[in-house]
Amino acid sequence: MKKQPTREKLLDITFDEVYIHGYSATSVDTILKKAGIPKGSMYHHFKGKKELVLAMVQERLFVKMDTFFIFKREAGETVMQRLRNTYVAMSKNKPLVTYGCPLYRLMVELSAVDREFDVLLGSRAMQLHQELAALLQSGIDEGEFTNKLHAESFARFMLSATWGILSMPPSLSSSRLFLEQSRFILENLETYTH
Amino acid sequence: MKKQPTREKLLDITFDEVYIHGYSATSVDTILKKAGIPKGSMYHHFKGKKELVLAMVQERLFVKMDTFFIFKREAGETVMQRLRNTYVAMSKNKPLVTYGCPLYRLMVELSAVDREFDVLLGSRAMQLHQELAALLQSGIDEGEFTNKLHAESFARFMLSATWGILSMPPSLSSSRLFLEQSRFILENLETYTH
DNA sequence: GTTTGATTAGACTAAATGGTCTAATGCAGT
DNA sequence: ACTGCATTAGACCATTTAGTCTAATCAAAC
Known part of the structure; x- marks a missing residue:
């Protein structure tokens, strides 16, 4: 088990701490x-706490998100199948179901209060929204969905609703409940299938 | 304009600060x-920061919630009408649409990390869920909805999805977007009407 | 008006916070 | 081995944090 480079190690620990305790409640000394x-080592690599966390967001948080929001279809897969699989994959991700989506949590804490975080996190949220909307649109174009489905609107709804469900407190969330609730979203979407 | 009693004034300011900045980022001195x-005046009325905020939650936050989550039907009103009206009322509540539901925000910040807050906030969330489930159930009993509708599950979905939509960052939320998204929830429920 | 208890007032404290500084160390290229 | 730069190390600092303490003030009851 060889020693991890300082910078990488710092980003890993920072992710863990900020994910669960939030930005304000996480102290540099604890990390x-x-x-x-x-x-001195940390302040050599980063200008300060804020820069450390901003780097963590880009190099850890954003990367991890790709492992549970998967909007790229495999060959021959319908949009409905892709989404169903994505929700199943999410439900199996224990920290995600327990503590919620790290992006959303940080947005809730910081977006209203810090411009830089708002821009960084918000832009990723918009990117996610666009990817999801594109997936839905492809379903419309290929005749899987009626053109009564407004891809952009539904994608927005789907995203925030999913975030809301995921970020319920640990004491009120479980893999089973997550799937139960997400089924309503998919059910709604199914209404638009031909 | 007569002077507000110390304790009440403190609770008001505490609500404002904690609502926007969160618990950890709010300092006693700022309040x-x-x-x-x-x-000395504050520490005469409250044992400390945590007790101040716990009191604020019960005496302000919980009270304000009653003004935007209204699950009690007026005479002759259908369940669908009640819910539609509730969403319209919410959409007109500017801070609510901008900053999200204060209960949900605090839950996201503290539930995983502090037992007392988890219990207090969680119990209120469950109460809300029960009230909403009861409303839906009454709709089933009175024949407004099919008995294929599972009141408890749908109430849970409705609540977390609504919270998720409301708590999107200010830069990505507006009254219009809120209504647009909430319509999908109501649309879904509508599929269960007779 | 005096007494009594509640409240106000704010100086003070100890700990924690984010951040700085300088010296030591490692390590690559020569 | 020597040089030069990146990194490590951690003592130190100023500020902010939540919280304490004692004296002053107020208001109601007598």
């Missing part, structure tokens, strides 16, 4: 202690 | 300065 890395 | 109330 440093958990990572076993001295202060 | 005190905004309220123009000295420290």
